[in-house]
Amino acid sequence: MKELLAAKGVASSFDGTRVLDDVTLSIAQGEPVGLYGPNGSGKTTLANVLSGLILPDAGSIAFEGRDVTRLPMDARYRLGIARTFQIPHPYPVLTVHEAMRVALSAAGAGKRAGSAGSGEEIEGLLSRAGLFYQRFVPCARLSQGCLRRLEFARSLACGPRLLILDEVFSALSAADEEDLLALLRSANREGGTAFLLISHNLRLLQSACRRILYLEEGRIRRERTV
């Protein structure tokens, strides 16, 4: 399979503490990859570095052969690297529909700056995420499960080629977990979207991913094919 994302020798530090140390990983197009590791091993920092929320101290990141190491998160989103957050940060006054309009208009920023996504596009995404009937509810009033669904829908708005999902299944009911997993599988199979799924739940990773990386003390220690 063709390489989609290639990170080489990535390092990141906070207050003098090395959180990521010489991390090298590669994700192929459409490949479902899991990332597992204990608390404080650097999983979220790796998600932040790969998505562009923080820039690495050393190393390089290439996406579809293009160097994206210094690109910020919004530019990477428009290229097709989307992410969700471990703790969602909902817009306090925007409705679910408006939040999706923001994501869709930004996704097409090059072609139609400031324009809103079409109603059908938004409603299609919200239906897939099971949020159609909550579309006019302010984001801040959604339950945890619905917020995660919205995070999912928002990340799918750019038609991503790589999804970075940080603990997206934590604190969810079994039904919500099942629904989101089905959505993730469908994006992977039908849309050819590769993903890096970060979770503490090894059973979940084994069921959803083809390859699992084990991160410990900022280094990838093991790799296992499922």
Add this chain to the structure above:
Amino acid sequence: MFRGGWLAAGIGLLLLFPLLSPDAYLLDVLTTGFLLASFAASWDVVGGVAGQVTLGHALPFGAATYACALLSRLAGWPFPLAAAAAVPVAAAAGAGVGLLAAPLSGPFVALLTLALAEAAHEVAAGHAFLSGPGGYAWGGEGGIPVALPWVDAPPFASYYAALGFLCLTTWAMLRFSRSGTGLILRAIAGSPLTAQASGVPIVRYKLLAFSVGSAFAGAAGAGFAAHVGRATAGDLSLELSFQAATAAAVGGRGTVVGPVVAALAFHALLQGLSLPPAVRVMAYASILMVTLRFFPGGVAGTVREIAARLRVREGSRRSRGRRDRVGP
């Protein structure tokens, strides 16, 4: 009465006011109030819609009044042309502030904008050319006079022109805040992290908010220069910046119309009290702090919240009543 009805009634009353009370002083107070209300709404574009709480919004306003005065008096431009040029000057001043402020957030934006505007005010106040008192060639009262095409505008004409200007600019700012760009700015105000993760280049949009808000502030500044007839260091003062921020906070940030109503009320009230400028600044700052701390939604937001609570209480009272009638 529906919301648009209140608005129409208010405008109707203001249209009739000069006929009911043709007092020149009152008309002058209201004319100034209309221009300052438009200025407060322009603050709301930056501080309310985009969430960039600036305490230096007088900078583009003052830049526009000085541009009007300098271009009309020194360069000899006709006043309408000078006023039209003052708007992009103000937008450029705002863009300059935005360039520095856009990478910052929260209190750092407030501190930086406050410092920049105060620096501009100090320069204008301390410079003989810009604020020369008394005997300087600009004539008598300090500041730089604007070369206006009229000598003494009748109070009625100024009043209706300012009211028309307020209605037009408020409508334009409302349109902007409800556009696709306005939606993205409200997203940035609510959660910059989620907005950036949704592909929004937040620095670019913050810069846009500063430029657009400053252009509207510049338009208000040009109107103010036309009404007052001169540009002074007071146009860059801390009081103006705090007045706009306080009106927006009390009227409801992000609503555009709320700050207009609050600014008019504040202006009329403080004119009536005849307080010295330092006390007015203290009053604005105190009201701003209390509002942001205890009533973050302003008057409009608080009224909406109370109404929602009453509806919930009424709903639960009714459902309790139904349960009691049905029995166990």
